[in-house]
Amino acid sequence: MVLKVKVDRERCQGHARCNALAPELFALDAFGNAHEIGDGRVPAGLEDKAFLAKANCPELAVEVIEGEGS
Numbered sequence: 001m002v003l004k005v006k007v008d009r010e011r012c013q014g015h016a017r018c019n020a021l022a023p024e025l026f027a028l029d030a031f032g033n034a035h036e037i038g039d040g041r042v043p044a045g046l047e048d049k050a051f052l053a054k055a056n057c058p059e060l061a062v063e064v065i066e067g068e069g070s
């Protein structure tokens with residue numbers, strides 16, 4: 001099973017908590033708004049960080065999606 005993170009850019013208000021908690025998964029643009037790195041795939045071992053970022057986003061903008069394979 002593969003986890004992916006995704007930022008809803010309509011909701012994101014740029015608190016940068018996701019990036020602070022999981023810099024491997026989230027990058028910030030020049031305005032401090034976040035986006036997932038690459039295609040959002042969560043490398044093995046970083047699953048907890050993905051859920052931590054989701055739990056700490058005050059705008060509920062972080063989704064963690066479970067999927068099969070690629």
Ligand code: SF4
Pocket residue numbers: 007011012013014015016017018019032033034056057058059060061062
């Ligand atoms: S914590 Fe949420 S609102 Fe803040 S930058 Fe990340 S996605 Fe955006």
